Amino acid sequence: MGALFLRDVRLGLRAGGGALVxxxxxxxxxxxxxxxxxxxxxxxxxxxxxxxxxxxxxxTLLGLDRLFQADRDDGSxxxxxxxxxRHMLALTILVKCLAHWIxxxxxxxxxxxxxxxxxxxxxxxxxxxxxxxxxxxPAITLIGAVGAAVAVSLPRGGLLVSVIILPLTIPVLIFGxxxxxxxxxxxxxxxxxxxxxxxxxxxxxxxxxxxxxxxLRSSAD
Amino acid sequence: xxxxxxxxxxxxxxxxxxxxxxxxxAALPWLGGLTVLVLAIGxxxxxxxxxxxxxxxxxxxxxxxxxxxxxxxxxYTIMSVAALGTLVWRHPLADVSAKAAAPIxxxxxxxxxxTGSLWGKPMWGTWWVWDARLTSVFVLFLMYLGIIALTRxxxxxxxxxxxxxxxxxxxxxxxxxxxxxxxxxxxxxQPASVLRMGGSTLDPSYLxxxxxxxxxxxxxFFTLHLMAMRNEIWRRRVTAMRRVAARSxxxxxxx
Numbered sequence: 001m002g003a004l005f006l007r008d009v010r011l012g013l014r015a016g017g018g019a020l021v022x023x024x025x026x027x028x029x030x031x032x033x034x035x036x037x038x039x040x041x042x043x044x045x046x047x048x049x050x051x052x053x054x055x056x057x058x059x060t061l062l063g064l065d066r067l068f069q070a071d072r073d074d075g076s077x078x079x080x081x082x083x084x085x086r087h088m089l090a091l092t093i094l095v096k097c098l099a100h101w102i103x104x105x106x107x108x109x110x111x112x113x114x115x116x117x118x119x120x121x122x123x124x125x126x127x128x129x130x131x132x133x134x135x136x137x138p139a140i141t142l143i144g145a146v147g148a149a150v151a152v153s154l155p156r157g158g159l160l161v162s163v164i165i166l167p168l169t170i171p172v173l174i175f176g177x178x179x180x181x182x183x184x185x186x187x188x189x190x191x192x193x194x195x196x197x198x199x200x201x202x203x204x205x206x207x208x209x210x211x212x213x214x215x216l217r218s219s220a221d
Numbered sequence: 222x223x224x225x226x227x228x229x230x231x232x233x234x235x236x237x238x239x240x241x242x243x244x245x246x247a248a249l250p251w252l253g254g255l256t257v258l259v260l261a262i263g264x265x266x267x268x269x270x271x272x273x274x275x276x277x278x279x280x281x282x283x284x285x286x287x288x289x290x291x292x293x294x295x296x297y298t299i300m301s302v303a304a305l306g307t308l309v310w311r312h313p314l315a316d317v318s319a320k321a322a323a324p325i326x327x328x329x330x331x332x333x334x335x336t337g338s339l340w341g342k343p344m345w346g347t348w349w350v351w352d353a354r355l356t357s358v359f360v361l362f363l364m365y366l367g368i369i370a371l372t373r374x375x376x377x378x379x380x381x382x383x384x385x386x387x388x389x390x391x392x393x394x395x396x397x398x399x400x401x402x403x404x405x406x407x408x409x410x411q412p413a414s415v416l417r418m419g420g421s422t423l424d425p426s427y428l429x430x431x432x433x434x435x436x437x438x439x440x441x442f443f444t445l446h447l448m449a450m451r452n453e454i455w456r457r458r459v460t461a462m463r464r465v466a467a468r469s470x471x472x473x474x475x476x
Contacts, residue, residue: 214308
């Protein structure tokens with residue numbers, strides 16, 4: 001498992017630079033917002049957390065179809081599925097998701113404070129948004145694993161993965177944004193939506209790999 | 222014991238597509254006739270229901286809006302059971318049922334959203350609000366569309382069946398969220414008033430037409446579902462026969 005993790009991280013960092021494209025896309029989405037809503041700094045500060053979340057969600061969805069596609073192209077996915085009598089396939093997928101998250105999503109979380117400055121957000125709001133992104137984005141990757149596994153045998157599954165995953169990620173978005181606002185605005189609570197967000201991540205850490213394993217197995221035979 | 226055996230026996234009988242087709246063909250005229258009858262009675266009852274003292278005659282939108290909303294959830298539940306049938310019991314007709322139900326469910330969900338919107342304009346003063354019930358039903362609609370897109374994207378029905386089944390089961394999380402959204406969050410949409418602890422809060426003069434309409438639309442759903450399943454089986458047979466014909470034609474030219 002450790003070897004698989006290191007292999008996936010190395011592949012993600014070296015081959016094709018998918019991580020860099022994700023950050024650039026995130027940057028582009030955030031840079032487009034002021035053009036769309038106008039350079040009103042007060043308005044930008046108010047919608048900043050939501051825009052960071054939406055940008056991160058879209059950037060995460062963008063890279064998801066690569067999760068199993070590359071492995072399927074060179075045949076190592078079949079090896080991973082065949083090895084499932086020694087390692088649980090769900091555990092393998094969890095490790096792959098973790099590696100994918102570290103390579104292509106963690107940079108987004110690290111870049112989000114800088115982009116928060118662009119949106120004229122307060123320090124507390126920036127910190128809260130980065131923290132909720134850190135806790136919430138693994139859930140998006142884990143839900144995405146189901147979509148990527150379901151669509152792995154399709155020739156052009158990339159857009160389809162985004163379409164079928166997006167409805168399921170809406171709760172993550174809702175609680176992530178409400179926790180980010182809760183840290184700044186006074187009457188809204190921070191802890192309750194934050195804990196629900198953590199619970200969603202843990203829930204999908206179980207359900208996502210199991211469902212993805214079932215889908216991969218059915219696509220293999 | 223013997224009853225259970227005969228019951229499972231009947232389920233296995235239905236697994237044979239030919240037998241299913243004959244049963245469906247015998248049942249469809251009766252089911253369709255009953256649907257028309259019940260819907261006509263329900264329509265007549267709802268036309269004769271009294272106007273609400275606050276809402277006027279717009280209250281009658283309820284008689285179609287509520288059944289559509291119930292059916293949109295029931296259809297997804299049926300698809301989830303069919304998904305279990307595909308994955309666990311490997312029932313050969315389960316994926317036909319799931320595939321046939323998805324477009325019908327999407328239409329019922331869209332109709333629930335549209336009628337709710339038409340009702341919301343005079344009552345709430347707006348076509349659409351982003352409250353929990355409306356948003357979660359909208360998410361349900363998007364999930365139906367995603368499932369339909371996935372089933373249509375693969376050409377091998379056996380493969381798409383399993384993938385769709387897994388996606389359907391994962392998406393089933395949304396159904397309890399829709400059902401209890403009006404109780405968990407304080408929303409503009411009114412809380413459950415028909416099916417709730419301590420009896421219905423609805424006056425019998427509204428409850429009776431509503432129940433008749435709900436039964437009518439449920440029958441309509443099952444009629445459409447059976448017809449769609451029959452079409453799907455026939456479509457698969459035609460595809461299989463075309464393949465056989467193409468293969469034999471190929472062989473004929475070679476020899």
